[in-house]
Amino acid sequence: MTSDTHDPEGQRASGERGEQASGGTAHSQDGHEGAEGGAERAAADSGEAGEAGPEARIAELEKQADDLRDKWMRAQADLENHRRRARKEVEDAREDGKKRTLAELLPVVDNLERALEHAGTATTDEAKSIVDGVNLVMRQLSQSFDRLSVQPIEAEGKPFDPAVHEAMSQIETAEVAPGAVAQVLQRGYTLGDKLLRPALVVVAKAPEREESAGPNGKSPDDGEER
């Protein structure tokens, strides 16, 4: 640093220059209180030593004060943001814990459903009664899901919506409109307004292949998926 208007070197340097300058130093030391008056007086008597004089010191201190105020305001803002974020993080963490737990359980639910799909063939009374029981378990489960605000995603026949549906493949069919979900392979769920797991679906496309080949000369759905 070459300029001697900056403390503490500045004060020391001017102090060596004699009375006038040391007077200036004194001013700048109590300059915290009498800044205004000090500045005028210093301007009047500091003469050529003015570069280290009170007005420079005042400017210096004002700058310091501004800097500190700026830092303080930023710290305040940071703190406020931090608080807000901390609250949100706690909420997110809670949500995330719920999401993880549920995501672990969903395959079990899938398999219970698969078991019931195969249960139609049950013939004996005993077997039928077990199937009835499992059906009740499923009902109980869906009530629990309700209370946890876990909702199954409607998919069958709906327009394909990648926000909640994941396309596994396409099928040519006239049964549903092109671009609609032709078949649900695995049920999806939402948790509140968030996606827990997308429904895995097969999407319908029009039976005749009118769409031209891809711009590469390839049909749009050959090649790798990603």
Next chain:
Amino acid sequence: MSRVIGIDLGTTNSCVAIMDGEDAVVIPSPEGARTTPSVVAFTQSGERLVGSIAKRQAVTNAASTVFAVKRLMGRKASDENVEDMAASTPFAIVAANNGDAHVAVGDRRYAPPEIASMVLARMRETAEAYLGESVGEAVITVPAYFDDAQRQATKDAGRIAGLDVLRIVNEPTAAALAYGRAAEAAERLAVYDLGGGTFDVSILETGGGVFRVQSTSGDSFLGGDDFDRALVEEILRRFGERHPGVDLRGDKLALQRVVEAAEKAKLELSSAMETDINLPFLAAENGAPIHFESVVTRGELEALVEPLIQRTIAPCRRALADAGLAAKDIDVVLLVGGQTRMPRVQEVVTEFFGAAPSRGVNPDEVVAMGAAIQGGVLTGDVQEVLLLDVTPLSLGVETAGGVFTPVIARNTAIPARATKEFSTAVDNQDFVNVHVLQGEREMAEDNKSLAHFQLQGIPPAPRGVPRIEVALDIDANGCLTVSAQDLGTGAAQSVEVVPTIGLTEDDIERIIAEADASAELDKARRELAEVRSRAEALLHTSERALEEFGDVLSASEYEALKADLEGCRRAVERGEAEAVKAAVGRLETSSQRIGEILYEQAGGG
């Protein structure tokens, strides 16, 4: 004060981080994901989708779903890597007028930075949603081997996304920062980065405030996905042994369940010695359900993927050889990429380098965190690290015989200026061609051409006599100016190098304008969707209220409410946001009347 975000713009996934006090933290997306697929899709209705949502619709819209665009950044369509990629992607890769590789979707062409900008914009939005304030500045990482054009393309992408890109940082350098390596200490680092789809190894040298990338090598088609596939194949093989008559490959859902089970088993085997693969009702044979259950041990998985792990060794050898080092010269090995969590990978790395790798930083997030730390350094929030930028590749000129003569060596800290004297190659030559190139190859034609110009008016003289000084000047932002001066006459000529590849200033301005326009369109669409769902909910409750409690209303109130209901329903059908909003307002007021009366009655009675 706007904050600086750090973005790891990856081939398959991207990640964003920010400094929070002393620490770099990864910012999760509003859906809670810590990384976002680098996938962009354009739907038939003209909507643009980014991330998981784009990925989920890929099979229905393959020609308009763009992924791995990082592999196209700053490259010509004639580049062999690009040609390879074009052969396997379902979307079209075409040559732009200047020969750049562009992506064609429908009748629109996109420069790779444009697509990348959509991913970057998503990362910015993620950060803004988290911070609750706007974000304007970013540090973005690129592979260490990216040349000038690729870095420039990445910067352009940032600008289009509305970000001021303060610095482009090498991925291994970012990783080193996140691992807390100091640029002052004199160390040799190896960064072993085994990601989802690519493998990179870099040798870095630190000291004097600079991370110098000495060499890089890798395999752009080797990653954790290959490990998953190997385990999927094994599970299918085991299933096939037990049920030879059942083909799981034809059953999308069954296959998907096997893939998920394999991914999960792979993760579990990083901590457990064995895991159970349990897939009840996986398929059916003659109407009877088939359940699949099998145990996979860590040893079995290791045996399956050992050839893949060994494939990383040759690039490590090459990188060491290029840096002129032996494995024992490496002081520290840093692991990047999720697949490095696998204990066997760590063992192989330890065996090869003779040093145990550093751990403890999440290998999926370490690059983004390093970028955030670099951002902190630039804003002064992080003080301990001094970090200078270096030129990633040598810059020089073509000389007689097509030889490339470097003027500024790679890894020179910038800003930098260097000069070299040249002369004429034939007698009485009155001009010289200055051909500026970038690269490490000996012959000019193997390097990347940056600019051409001529210095004319050289006085007649025997060859070798004229003294021509060529000066290369790179400023702090990495922009190159080249000048040539005839030291005899003082005649000089200089050019600012504008890459012959990539986007022009006009292109960028145009794309930014388009991006703004489509952002507005997206916003309008979103608004409509929101107001529509509010309207639908209100219609539902109002109808119910009218049915159940309609009799408390006077005849005129009843009719007014019915009219508002009908008006709202029609507005929803027409789908104009403003009209729907107005109708919702009217319906809210008139339907509240029911509530008011009911409460009055309750209060009175």
